[in-house]
Amino acid sequence: ERAEAATAPITDGALADGTKVPLLANLASPDDAPAAVQLGAEGVGLFRTEFLFLDANTAPSIERQRDSYTRLLQAFPGRRVVVRVLDAGADKPLSFLTDAHEQNPALGLRGLRALRVSEHVLRDQLIALKHAQDASEADLWVMAPMVADAEEAEYFVRLGKELGLNTVGVMAEVPSLAVVADQVLEVADFVSIGTNDLAQYTLAADRLLGSVAGYQDPWHPAVLRLVKLLGDAGAAVGKGVGVCGEAAADPALAVVLVGLGVTTLSMTPAALADVRAALAAVTLEQARSKAAAACGARTAADARQAAELAG
Ligand code: PEP
Ligand code: MG
Numbered sequence: 379e380r381a382e383a384a385t386a387p388i389t390d391g392a393l394a395d396g397t398k399v400p401l402l403a404n405l406a407s408p409d410d411a412p413a414a415v416q417l418g419a420e421g422v423g424l425f426r427t428e429f430l431f432l433d434a435n436t437a438p439s440i441e442r443q444r445d446s447y448t449r450l451l452q453a454f455p456g457r458r459v460v461v462r463v464l465d466a467g468a469d470k471p472l473s474f475l476t477d478a479h480e481q482n483p484a485l486g487l488r489g490l491r492a493l494r495v496s497e498h499v500l501r502d503q504l505i506a507l508k509h510a511q512d513a514s515e516a517d518l519w520v521m522a523p524m525v526a527d528a529e530e531a532e533y534f535v536r537l538g539k540e541l542g543l544n545t546v547g548v549m550a551e552v553p554s555l556a557v558v559a560d561q562v563l564e565v566a567d568f569v570s571i572g573t574n575d576l577a578q579y580t581l582a583a584d585r586l587l588g589s590v591a592g593y594q595d596p597w598h599p600a601v602l603r604l605v606k607l608l609g610d611a612g613a614a615v616g617k618g619v620g621v622c623g624e625a626a627a628d629p630a631l632a633v634v635l636v637g638l639g640v641t642t643l644s645m646t647p648a649a650l651a652d653v654r655a656a657l658a659a660v661t662l663e664q665a666r667s668k669a670a671a672a673c674g675a676r677t678a679a680d681a682r683q684a685a686e687l688a689g
Contacts, residue, residue, distance in 0.1 A: 380460035389417030391654050396663040399636055401654055402644035404622060408446055411453035414647040421458035423644020425450060425664025428470050436474055437499045443506035451514035458517045465489050469586055476666055482586060489524020490534060499629050519545040526552045528561035535565050551575035554666040556604035559611035569608055574625025577601050595678035596625035602628050602638060612659035620644060624652020629656030634685050664689035
């Protein structure tokens with residue numbers, strides 16, 4: 379019986395009523411691709427590219443980046459692979475791009491802000507990604523981290539398209555982006571919510587600081603309501619709104635996120651099976667009523683409980 383379970387085909391993510399919810403993997407190296415496929419990842423929802431840049435004094439060459447991205451994409455023929463351009467700064471400092479002496483690095487020159495100042499680094503990365511797009515059968519989506527508004531989104535999308543990329547979007551990590559989600563989705567092909575940073579910024583609690591760890595909870599109704607703004611804006615124009623933060627790996631929260639309008643979930647591959655099972659147990663109507671109950675709660679703990687009791 380055990381051996382049978384181990385070889386049983388892994389089904390794609392779906393709710394009990396058949397609503398599809400693609401389940402994707404968060405990866406940080408092309409070496410992790412085979413294991414993710416083994417665990418049933420339908421594609422990649424967040425490929426963190428920082429590994430190529432860490433411990434370096436300069437950006438890696440276009441050729442070196444191209445080879446790495448191509449190796450990743452070739453592991454997912456016909457599948458979606460979402461690659462995030464370099465997210466330097468704050469918890470991911472990089473000597474040649476960011477200033478280690480900032481007083482509040484999480485509120486400083488990080489993510490797309492840092493790349494915009496050193497645009498040659500961004501251009502080289504997008505050129506390398508275009509080469510990888512041409513060299514594989516995967517469906518490459520490219521997104522930028524730490525985007526605050528529609529002007530920044532438009533800058534990134536325009537540059538990406540100019541350099542030949544097919545699908546270009548942004549991460550929702552700064553609360554301002556969620557507030558103007560309708561404007562952002564006019565220019566971006568998709569949005570992917572980074573709940574780790576979104577919770578940090580919504581609750582003004584440093585994600586690296588243990589003393590405020592209690593505030594860093596994606597179940598907080600304020601975070602959930604921002605997710606709903608994004609989900610509603612995506613539905614209004616028929617564009618995808620994914621989640622690629624840790625929240626997607628919490629099975630009960632994954633259900634609530636779908637109820638808020640999230641269309642794909644990306645997580646550490648080890649969490650895929652539990653999230654798949656939780657989604658299969660509810661209808662979209664139930665997920666929506668759990669989401670509404672959670673949004674009406676006053677604390678993260680109450681939201682979790684309200685979601686469990688609703689539906
Ligand atoms: C996030 O902020 O939720 C996210 C996915 O990005 P990172 O954890 O790499 O900042
Ligand atoms: Mg982030």
